[in-house]
Amino acid sequence: MNELVSVRLEDRVAVVTITNPPVNALSPGVPEGLRSSIAAAAANPAALAIVVIGAGRTFIAGADIREFGKVVSGEKLRGSLHPLLLEIEDCAKPVIMAIHGTAFGGGLEVAMAGHYRVMAPNALVGQPEVKLGIIPGAAGTQRLPRLAGVAKAVEMCAFGEPVGAREAHALGIVDAVIEGDLLAGAVAFAREAAGRPHPKTRERIEKLRDADPAIFARARQQAAKIRRGQTAPLAAIDAVESATRLSFDEGCAREAELFDQCLYSAQSKALIHAFFAERGVSKIPGVPRDAAVYEIRRAAVVGAGTMGGGITMNYANAGIPVIVKETSQEALDRGMATIHKNYANSVKKGKLSHAAVHQRLSLITPQLTYDGFDQADIIAEAVFEGMALKKQVFAEIDAVARPGCILASNTSYLDIDEIASATKRPEVVLGHHYFSPANVMRLLEIVRGKATSKDVLATSMALAKKLNKIGVLAGNARGFIGNRMLTPYLREAQFLVEEGASVEDVNQALYDFGMAMGPLAMSDLAGLDVGWRIRKEFRHLEKPGVRVPLVADRLCEMGRFGQKTGRGWSQYDENRQPSPDPETAALIEQAAREAGIERRSITREEIVDRCVLALVNEGARVLDEGIALRAADIDVVYLNGYGFPAWRGGPMFYADTVGLKTVLARIEEFRQHHSDDLWSPAPLLRRLAESGARFTDFDRQREVAAGV
Ligand code: T1G
Numbered sequence: 001m002n003e004l005v006s007v008r009l010e011d012r013v014a015v016v017t018i019t020n021p022p023v024n025a026l027s028p029g030v031p032e033g034l035r036s037s038i039a040a041a042a043a044n045p046a047a048l049a050i051v052v053i054g055a056g057r058t059f060i061a062g063a064d065i066r067e068f069g070k071v072v073s074g075e076k077l078r079g080s081l082h083p084l085l086l087e088i089e090d091c092a093k094p095v096i097m098a099i100h101g102t103a104f105g106g107g108l109e110v111a112m113a114g115h116y117r118v119m120a121p122n123a124l125v126g127q128p129e130v131k132l133g134i135i136p137g138a139a140g141t142q143r144l145p146r147l148a149g150v151a152k153a154v155e156m157c158a159f160g161e162p163v164g165a166r167e168a169h170a171l172g173i174v175d176a177v178i179e180g181d182l183l184a185g186a187v188a189f190a191r192e193a194a195g196r197p198h199p200k201t202r203e204r205i206e207k208l209r210d211a212d213p214a215i216f217a218r219a220r221q222q223a224a225k226i227r228r229g230q231t232a233p234l235a236a237i238d239a240v241e242s243a244t245r246l247s248f249d250e251g252c253a254r255e256a257e258l259f260d261q262c263l264y265s266a267q268s269k270a271l272i273h274a275f276f277a278e279r280g281v282s283k284i285p286g287v288p289r290d291a292a293v294y295e296i297r298r299a300a301v302v303g304a305g306t307m308g309g310g311i312t313m314n315y316a317n318a319g320i321p322v323i324v325k326e327t328s329q330e331a332l333d334r335g336m337a338t339i340h341k342n343y344a345n346s347v348k349k350g351k352l353s354h355a356a357v358h359q360r361l362s363l364i365t366p367q368l369t370y371d372g373f374d375q376a377d378i379i380a381e382a383v384f385e386g387m388a389l390k391k392q393v394f395a396e397i398d399a400v401a402r403p404g405c406i407l408a409s410n411t412s413y414l415d416i417d418e419i420a421s422a423t424k425r426p427e428v429v430l431g432h433h434y435f436s437p438a439n440v441m442r443l444l445e446i447v448r449g450k451a452t453s454k455d456v457l458a459t460s461m462a463l464a465k466k467l468n469k470i471g472v473l474a475g476n477a478r479g480f481i482g483n484r485m486l487t488p489y490l491r492e493a494q495f496l497v498e499e500g501a502s503v504e505d506v507n508q509a510l511y512d513f514g515m516a517m518g519p520l521a522m523s524d525l526a527g528l529d530v531g532w533r534i535r536k537e538f539r540h541l542e543k544p545g546v547r548v549p550l551v552a553d554r555l556c557e558m559g560r561f562g563q564k565t566g567r568g569w570s571q572y573d574e575n576r577q578p579s580p581d582p583e584t585a586a587l588i589e590q591a592a593r594e595a596g597i598e599r600r601s602i603t604r605e606e607i608v609d610r611c612v613l614a615l616v617n618e619g620a621r622v623l624d625e626g627i628a629l630r631a632a633d634i635d636v637v638y639l640n641g642y643g644f645p646a647w648r649g650g651p652m653f654y655a656d657t658v659g660l661k662t663v664l665a666r667i668e669e670f671r672q673h674h675s676d677d678l679w680s681p682a683p684l685l686r687r688l689a690e691s692g693a694r695f696t697d698f699d700r701q702r703e704v705a706a707g708v
Helices: 030-043 065-070 074-079 082-090 106-113 128-132 140-148 150-159 165-171 182-193 213-226 232-245 248-263 266-280 306-317 329-348 354-362 387-400 416-420 454-466 482-499 503-513 519-526 528-541 551-557 582-594 604-624 631-641 651-658 660-673 683-690 695-706
Strands: 005-010 013-018 049-054 095-099 102-104 116-119 124-126 299-302 322-325 364-367 378-381 406-409 429-434 443-448 470-475 570-572 578-580
Touching: 005 030, 013 030, 013 182, 030 049, 030 082, 049 182, 065 266, 082 106, 095 106, 095 182, 102 106, 106 124, 106 140, 116 165, 116 182, 128 150, 128 232, 128 266, 140 150, 140 232, 140 248, 150 213, 150 232, 213 232, 232 248, 248 266, 266 631, 266 651, 299 306, 306 322, 306 329, 306 354, 306 429, 322 329, 329 354, 329 364, 354 364, 378 387, 387 406, 387 416, 406 454, 416 429, 429 454, 443 454, 443 631, 454 470, 470 631, 482 503, 482 519, 482 551, 482 582, 482 604, 482 631, 503 519, 503 582, 503 604, 519 528, 519 570, 528 551, 551 582, 578 582, 604 631, 604 651, 604 660, 604 683, 604 695, 631 651, 631 695, 651 660, 651 695, 660 683, 683 695
Parallel strands: 013 049, 049 095, 095 116, 102 124, 299 322, 299 378, 322 364, 378 406, 406 429, 443 470
Antiparallel strands: 005 013, 429 443, 570 578
């Protein structure tokens, strides 16, 4: 018993309550409180059984991740838990774990040490440690297969996805699902259990016996595919496999060994950084978290193209009725057909039921007019990228929108202030920049114009969460955060092919670095015409004499827009599988010859450094200019919008791990070989490198200064 864990008697059952908001993490004091509370209950003759429950929104969400940075030994982290769980399991009175919210990580491990588990219908259980680059460290890999069976335990420990109450019950992870009041149900369950002999999870070996070795082979294959480059999923599979080969104690020792290896890995540091970075993005200086948030009950979208359709689906998926407007019946029909097709695919994959799709479609109203736009709380514009058209649309919606309605542009490059100038209410205008496919990608750049009000920003942040997106605040500079940094990244990828690397070399080197796909493959997927249109819009800003990539425009002039036309940097078959395109290769050689570029052989290391450090250098400028609030925000953008490998933590965190002095030296080298215009080091990068600091230190200082 202490201030974090209390115990009281209810109906002859000792109720142990954990109160450690917000998520009852196992911070220092919680394991100690659990130990003393359970010991007191065990010694109290008036108590027949013990119920453990969490106060507030959840059971236990796991170990306290904030403590990990301070941890110098895995033993210290596990040490307080593992023996406690044995004590709970050995308790003479039945211990019933009452789960609501999430029993994750150490939370599920505590729950599995109880003799019984009961669960609220909407609660979740899981071992998500792999998402932090570690594995369960308090015998989760040993107890879970004993309850859920080996196959499910492998899946849960290796991939980290949670399981709902019904499934957890069917699997044997929990003993009952309690409708209605969880505590009352748990106490009733406990009274009934009091008279019975109670099982210890660690002694239950029935489900371990017939483990098929193919389970592990399959899981390793799958991990190599969907968690490419990550070590923790493989360690988790090894640990569960050891449960089928070793005694419980030996299995725990093996788990501890693997846990320590993961805890000290660069990957876990990167993934933990990503966890907090994702949760930090909503902290905006000057915008209190409780700033007035308007309710978004109805939405309207202008444009039913690829982006407009995806945005419409986002609203419908969140249960918000949405009008989608197009200018011709043909375009509207095409847009709706794509929406129908996307939903049909979700049904085919088993992700959505027919009923759910029907319900979502019923929220969408396709039309050719602005009728009903005066009822919308937000209007999202997703028409073609071009200032003149955007301004025309904003003038039109300004004429129909009700006062206070938020007007959001999905522009990926254009000036929000200029767009806002087409309206009489710039304070409600901002960018909501989605990433393609908009109904899938989690990133949403929320672009602040100079007049955008704090309420509108706060509402947008809250809306992002409701739409199941991660909203990142960006300043109004060309390309905002993500696309502004992408420009030099793609520029270097193209320079490298002009200088002698093949398209395949460039794509492969960055894929092997961990990117979801190579830069030229990504351009082919997005459509080369997108960049072409933007380059034309900004051509007048190009500085004479500065090298520009030569080939992309020529490909576009030939009608080669990438995957959608079957040819781009690569050629694509009818299944969109790429193969080298000899004509593109010839075009590249010809362009290089014309420009007098001497072609040479280029190492994979140079390919990766030129592309990734171009991102980092531009990122440092974006940060210095305040376009991004934190380096961590840039990381969130790249992890969620551009396929940067999560286990490297994002480009800025990656630069920290390489060391900013090394990064600076490499950039100086590129500057010598190329030009000042392209490779002069960002002043912030130089300042940090020379003072021995990291981007992480910069973030902390800026947050302290801003008081967030
Ligand atoms: N430790 C410390 N802080 C945590 C935390 C944790 N485990 N989980 C959440 N928070 C903070 C979070 O930073 C945020 O803070 C606030 O709580 C609300 O979170 C021994 C080694 C529980 C499903 O990986 O999945 O157990 O920003 O915004 O959307 O084997 O948080 O408000 O200051 O995410 O309602 C395993 C991680 C640990 C669970 C809630 N456990 N957490 O989601 O709110 S390792 C996890 C989550 C372990 C053992 C091992 C989610 C959530 P702030 P939120 P949410």
